[in-house]
Amino acid sequence: MNTNCAVCSNRSSCFNTLSINELQKVSENKNEILFRKGETIIKQDASAKHIYFIKSGLAKVHVQDESKNLILEIAGKSSMLGITVLNHNKRYNFSATAMENVEVCEIDIDVISNIITNNVAFSSTIINELNVSIDKLLTKVFCLSQKNIQSRMAELLVSFSDQTFKSRSFTIPMSRTDLAEITSMAKENVVRILKEFEGQGYIKVNGKHFEILDYDRLSKLC
Amino acid sequence: MNTNCAVCSNRSSCFNTLSINELQKVSENKNEILFRKGETIIKQDASAKHIYFIKSGLAKVHVQDESKNLILEIAGKSSMLGITVLNHNKRYNFSATAMENVEVCEIDIDVISNIITNNVAFSSTIINELNVSIDKLLTKVFCLSQKNIQSRMAELLVSFSDQTFKSRSFTIPMSRTDLAEITSMAKENVVRILKEFEGQGYIKVNGKHFEILDYDRLSKLC
DNA sequence: TTATTTTTTTGATATATATCAACAAATTTA
DNA sequence: TAAATTTGTTGATATATATCAAAAAAATAA
Numbered sequence: 095m096n097t098n099c100a101v102c103s104n105r106s107s108c109f110n111t112l113s114i115n116e117l118q119k120v121s122e123n124k125n126e127i128l129f130r131k132g133e134t135i136i137k138q139d140a141s142a143k144h145i146y147f148i149k150s151g152l153a154k155v156h157v158q159d160e161s162k163n164l165i166l167e168i169a170g171k172s173s174m175l176g177i178t179v180l181n182h183n184k185r186y187n188f189s190a191t192a193m194e195n196v197e198v199c200e201i202d203i204d205v206i207s208n209i210i211t212n213n214v215a216f217s218s219t220i221i222n223e224l225n226v227s228i229d230k231l232l233t234k235v236f237c238l239s240q241k242n243i244q245s246r247m248a249e250l251l252v253s254f255s256d257q258t259f260k261s262r263s264f265t266i267p268m269s270r271t272d273l274a275e276i277t278s279m280a281k282e283n284v285v286r287i288l289k290e291f292e293g294q295g296y297i298k299v300n301g302k303h304f305e306i307l308d309y310d311r312l313s314k315l316c
Numbered sequence: 317m318n319t320n321c322a323v324c325s326n327r328s329s330c331f332n333t334l335s336i337n338e339l340q341k342v343s344e345n346k347n348e349i350l351f352r353k354g355e356t357i358i359k360q361d362a363s364a365k366h367i368y369f370i371k372s373g374l375a376k377v378h379v380q381d382e383s384k385n386l387i388l389e390i391a392g393k394s395s396m397l398g399i400t401v402l403n404h405n406k407r408y409n410f411s412a413t414a415m416e417n418v419e420v421c422e423i424d425i426d427v428i429s430n431i432i433t434n435n436v437a438f439s440s441t442i443i444n445e446l447n448v449s450i451d452k453l454l455t456k457v458f459c460l461s462q463k464n465i466q467s468r469m470a471e472l473l474v475s476f477s478d479q480t481f482k483s484r485s486f487t488i489p490m491s492r493t494d495l496a497e498i499t500s501m502a503k504e505n506v507v508r509i510l511k512e513f514e515g516q517g518y519i520k521v522n523g524k525h526f527e528i529l530d531y532d533r534l535s536k537l538c
Numbered sequence: 539t540t541a542t543t544t545t546t547t548t549g550a551t552a553t554a555t556a557t558c559a560a561c562a563a564a565t566t567t568a
Numbered sequence: 569t570a571a572a573t574t575t576g577t578t579g580a581t582a583t584a585t586a587t588c589a590a591a592a593a594a595a596t597a598a
Contacts, residue, residue, distance in 0.1 A: 157454055162462040166454075181440055182447035187454050210440060217439040218403060218432060224446040225404035231453040232379055232388075232409050239460040239500040240384040243585070270546065278461040280586050285547055301594085465555070492576060502556050507577055523564090
């Protein structure tokens with residue numbers, strides 16, 4: 095069950111920069127785990143001991159306080175979770191929860207930190223990954239603070255189509271409340287806006303199954 | 317006017333990890349520039365040729381589109397601007413504008429990239445810096461999307477007191493519109509909330525001069 | 539299967555926040 | 569200095585969005 099990283103076809107491209115010895119070290123310090131729907135992969139404020147690599151399934155990445163919850167991202171295959179705490183935080187500054195069955199590789203954070211301090215090509219790819227995250231966060235913070243709820247919902251549907259599901263037709267493993275927590279709106283408004291978009295002929299909705307009918311006009315709303 | 321980085325007492329702690337040769341290389345590929353109030357230091361979407369290190373003065377870091385502007389951060393002494401595009405973007409994904417006279421070191425991005433691919437201790441400090449930025453962005457995105465305008469304004473005043481000015485009493489080099497663009501609210505509401513806080517005895521405001529009178533109760537609003 | 543719980547949907551209403559308009563104050567320009 | 573422009577302030581109003589409540593539908597448990 096515990097594939098050697100050296101021969102793993104699923105691994106992150108980051109790992110292409112590792113030596114045989116380093117891959118061996120990672121292999122020896124990783125676990126493959128199946129998280130079931132609803133299970134917590136990473137808990138905000140818990141001490142950061144691992145980074146996680148998603149092999150299959152979708153997980154929500156979210157930040158919480160006592161009463162509020164904001165979903166930052168739906169992470170899928172090939173996502174690395176936890177690198178944003180490297181060299182900085184001792185605790186995770188976000189949570190990750192499985193939205194369906196999710197297979198992950200759990201890797202010791204010390205092993206990764208150690209490779210970073212020795213392998214300059216690897217740390218360079220980590221810098222790249224972090225900057226991709228920052229880029230997404232910049233888009234997110236601008237979108238959430240400056241755009242109206244229609245525009246935010248349109249943007250979400252387009253990103254589902256382009257990135258998450260890579261298809262104009264998809265089934266989401268999440269509730270209306272989840273959609274509300276991604277777009278930072280009331281769940282009742284999720285229902286109303288989806289209905290509005292359906293009325294305009296932009297999309298077709300059937301429970302959790304979505305179809306993008308007019309991608310261009312939907313994009314224009316963003 | 318062009319101090320050698322090897323002997324510069326202002327330099328970022330990141331540069332402590334550089335060799336004599338690397339410091340020499342940086343020195344040869346940097347400019348010291350004085351930006352005057354209102355001048356653009358970094359323009360969003362412009363091709364990324366430099367990173368900037370602030371030696372003195374305050375600059376706003378902001379993201380824009382045709383009609384909206386969101387200020388992410390007030391960057392001061394010792395801030396590095398532009399490292400979030402390393403290894404990833406060819407263009408800046410934010411703007412930076414001087415709010416008062418700002419002295420900066422402008423360093424060739426290629427020189428920095430080159431050091432990153434050779435000096436593992438330096439890239440480790442960059443990873444740390446990036447993760448500090450991500451941490452701030454996570455706080456920002458949660459605050460802007462989940463908290464009301466009173467809470468956002470309280471948080472801003474506390475951060476001015478704790479981080480930006482490191483004093484309970486400070487004079488801000490920015491307009492009410494700037495405050496509105498940091499907290500993502502209408503400028504009229506900035507005026508109203510400041511007045512409300514003054515009425516509650518939390519702060520004292522005189523034009524651009526602020527005094528925090530009841531830090532604890534102000535903090536509780538956040 | 540029926541019963542129970544959870545999620546989704548709808549309409550009515552409340553509320554937070556933005557916008558508008560007009561004026562005052564401060565700053566800049568002539 | 570006065571004139572012009574920008575910035576700050578206030579109150580009235582509009583609007584976007586959230587909340588509440590109740591019913592319908594779907595999922596889960598008995």
